[in-house]
Amino acid sequence: MKPSRVLAVALLVATACRAPAPASSGLRSTEPAVPPRRAVTFPEGWRFKAGEKAAFGEHFMIASNQVLASDAGNEIIRAGGNAVDAAVAVGFALAVTYPVAGNIGGGGFMVIRMADGRAATIDYREVAPLAASRNMYFDANGNPTMESIIGYRASGVPGAVAGMAEALSKYGSMTLAQAMAPAIRMARDGFVVDSQLYGSLRSSQGYVGRFDGKDVFYKDGDAIKPGTLFKQPALARTLQLIADQGPKAFYHGEVGDSLVAAMQRGGGIIVKQDLEQYKAIWRTPIRSTYRGYAMYSMPPSSSGGIVVAEALNILEALGDTVPSWGTAAYDHLLGSAYQRAFIDRNSKLGDPAFVNVPLEQLTSKEYARALAKTIDRNRKTPTPPNGAQIADGMHTTHYSVVDDKGNAVATTTTLNNGYGSAVYLKNVGFFMNDEMDDFAAAPGKPNMFGLVQGEANAIAPGKRMLSAMSPTIVLDPQGQLFLVVGAAGGPRIITATSQVILNVIDHRMSLADAMRAPRLHHQALPDTLMVETNGLSADAEAGLKRIGHGIKYIGGLANVNAVMRVKGGWEGVTEPRMGGTGGTSAH
C-alpha cells in the first residue's frame, strides 16, 4: 500500500522530536488495521436509520457540538497548528459560541496522543474552595439545599484557562494569542445566533434569567433571536487579557479580581487565594486494552477511564466474542458489566490527592475476570434499590480533534448543569460552574444525576469532585490512531462513550451507525437498565425482562462527538441526538 503524505509527515515530526518510537514501526497505511465494517439493523421504530454517511476529511477532522468552534480548530490547523493548538482554539471558541457548556468558568479533561507515540492527560477539573465544608449544602434542619446546583455557592474554582494554557505550552506549537484568536474575534465582532443557541437559551430562561445573564442573552422577554449578530464585549476583553498576559490574568489579575468581587457580592465563597492556588495537573493516562486495541483515557479525578476500562475488561473476560448487538444476551452482559464497574466507581473513587484510589486493581484483567464470574447469564444480580431518579441532561461538551500529522486530542469540558450555576459574571462575561454538585454532598444520597456515592467523594477544601468525563483515544491492533471519542451526559458519558467504542470494535459498525445505535445505561443505583425509547426489539425487551431486568425507557442518552480513521482519511460524526446541531470541520 502506498504510504500516505500524512504519515510520512508524522514520521518526520517524530524523528525531529527524537520522541519515543510509535507502538509499531515503519511506514503505515492510513487504512485502519481493523476488520471490514458490517451493516447493522436497528430495532423497528428506532429514531435513526442505519447506513448513513459520516463527514469525511482526507487530512484532518474536528467534531464538536458547535460548528463555528470546529471551524476555529480548522483555521488553526490550516495556519500550521497541531491538534493541541486546534483543541485549545475549539475550547475557547466553545466558551463564546456554546455558552451552555463551553466555558472558561468551568473545567475539564484532555487526553493527548501525539503522532510520535507520546500520550498524556491533563486534569483541569475545578476544586472545592478553601472555605468549602463537608455539610455546606444542608440547611439548619439538616435538609439538603439546592445551593450545590444554583447560585454563587455552587461553584468550584475554575480550571479551564489553566488547563488549556498548560496543554498548549507543553504540546502545542502556537502562542495562546494565536490559538485564542478565533474565539476573541467571535466574541468581539460577533457571531450569528443559530436556532440551537436560541432554543437552548429559551428553554433555560427561568434559570439563566435569575442572574446577570438576563440582560445579555435575552431581549424584550425572549432569547436573542436566530440571525442576530451577537457580540460579547466583556468576554472579548477577558479573552484578550488572557491572550496577552496568559492564565495569570485569570488567576492572579484583573479577571480573577472581578470574579472574587462578584462572589463576595453574591454570597459565594471563592476568594483570591483559591484562584492563586489553582493548578492543572498532568496525569499518567490510563492505558488499557480491549481485544487487542489500546485505549488512553483519563484517570481520577475523573472516574471515566477506570470505569470504561473496568467494564470493557469484564466484557472481554466473558468470552472471545460477545453476543450479537441488539440481543437480550448482549444487553444483559453489557448492563451487568456497567453495574459492577459503577459499584466500584460510586464507592471507591475520588480525588487521588485525598483518597487512596485502587487504580491498578480496578483496571486489571485479573480483577475483571473475578467480576465476570459473578455474572449469571440467565439472571440479573440485584443492587439494593433506592428509587433515585436521574435527571436528563446534555450539558457538558466533548470534542475530538485529529490533525494532518496524526496527532489527536480528546477533550471534555463542562459547567456541569447547562449554563452552570446560572451565575453570569457580567463584568468579565462568562458563566460560573456548579460542579460542587458532583461531590457526594450527602454521602449515600443521590445527586442531580441520581448517583449515590460514598465518603471517597465527600466535600473537602481543595479537593476535586469526581467526574464521569471520559475523553478516550483508541489505537487499532497495529498501534495506529483509530478512534477519538467522548461525551456529555453525566454518568451516561461513561456508558455512551464505551458503547461507541464497542460498536466499532465488537460489532464492526461504521462510525455513523455506531453513533446512531440505541444506547443503554446502568449505574448500579438506581438498579434499573435504562434504554433509549424504541431502542429495544420486542424480543430483546422480553428476554431482558425474563432475565430479571427492570427496564426504564428514557429519551436521548448522552451526547457523543467522535472521529475515526477510515481508508484514506478520517470520518467525523457529531451527536445525532442533538438534532444535527453539532458540527464537524475537516479538510
Ligand code: DON
Ligand atoms: O463531570 C461530570 O461527570 C459531570 N459534571 C458532567 C455533567 C454533564 O455531563 C452534564 N450533562 N448532562
